[in-house]
Amino acid sequence: MDESTRPLAKAAGFNSLVAVLRDGMLDADHFAAVVRHLARETAEAIRTPPLSVSWIPCERYADLVSNALTHGFDGVEPQLIEMGRRAFLHDLKTLYRVFIRFLAPAFVIERGTKLWLTYNRNNGMLSARRIGDRCAQVSYEKIAAVYPGFWSYQRGCLMAAVQATGYVKANVVATRPGDADGNALFTIDWS
Secondary structure, eight states: OOTTTOOEEEHHHHHHHHHHIIIIISOHHHHHHHHHTSOHHHHHHHHSOOOTTSEEEHHHHHHHHHHIIIIISTTOTHHHHHHHHHHHHHHSOHHHHHHHTTSOHHHHHHHHHHHHHHHEESSOEEEEEEEETTEEEEEEESOSOOOTTHHHHHHHHHHHHHHTTTOTTOEEEEEEOOOTTSOEEEEEEOO
């Protein structure tokens, strides 16, 4: 793949994902099984974590999430929703967690979609629109790095964004499931 068009993401999310898998979601044996099945480059990124601000290929995420699904969670995809939720919350720095509790979920969702381009390169875009007092939709458009478990992981991230504002009963539904072109639509309700 041409390096100028390769999908990249900030390593902060990858490091958070590793932390939630290693430090709570998987026991030592399951975590070791996941690592054994990873590509050499992904396993190396776990042994020697990249700086959070560095750009890494989205294949590292794909490799880790897909192998966690298969070798860590025995194919139970709802575990990826929880994994995405925990990784998103882990990635929020303590200072952000304090401030985010004072913000409205709709604002956090909209701002989060704009931040997608700050943390991703060559990997599509997100947009949000409010559809009710306590309901919004998030559209994923032309996401290049879609892999097994991607949409479940994203569902968990969206859930965490609302829960971080204090609404623990957030419900996220795939209104238009992810397709081969990297498009999807999620409806988020926090009533």
